[in-house]
Amino acid sequence: MSSPTSPSTRVEDCKRALIRRCDDRGGGSPTVEDSIRELERLGEDLGFGQASSMSGLINGVCHACIIVSLNIKYAARELVYSPDDVTRSSPFFWAFRRAFPDSSDQIFGITDAIPAPLKVVGPATQTIDVDSSSGSFSTGTLVSRVKVATLGGVASSIMTTRCTVLGADGPDTLRMRVTSTKPEESTILSKLGPLGEFANSSSPPFPSGDALDRVAPGSSEVVMRTTYCDEGLRISRNVDRPEEDVFVWKRVKFGSGNTVSL
16 A cells, blocks of 8 residues: 655645646646646645645745745746736736726737747746845835847847835735836847947836826736745736736746845
């Protein structure tokens, strides 16, 4: 008679199945999202990773506990699953949808319809740095980076959106404000030599948060809910669209200093 599978083994098996399905699919997939829900359920039932109920809090692995108590150092996480275009993982697009609720889908559809190799999107990374030196959860930043290549890769840049973390709306949520968006590391500018490099590094970012707030006051503020988080994997959702906007991130490297990146 075989021995029962340990809780940690069940969670690790579920994580491996999820990553495998993320690697195999080419877009939104019911199979992937079934695995996401299964991992969230196991995490909550067995006390692994971050959970939305008190089980996650009791086991000391919720957002606030990770940052204030355990002081685990994470760093950049790479997107491995988005149900839609990779760009939608950026909080800028969450805020854009809040500013233009009636037309955003149509606008997104136009750019999404541009086929490869005319447009290739990815990879995408995200870093959340929260200052833990004061023992509080009041300050921090989220930086979203999405590579966008056009013309068969001749022109590419990293669309970088920076957000200010405003605080936690609960043990598993972060409220943030989109502040700026800028195309960085432009290959077109780099071909111009020193002048291009100067333009790449010196051009100011676009104040996208202020621009969105002028259209719809408060639209620059968005809330991210993390339903599973451990050293290697994070599942986060846009609170405005929790069923449609669900994203899976895997750790790229560890961070350092007085900040914790999730």
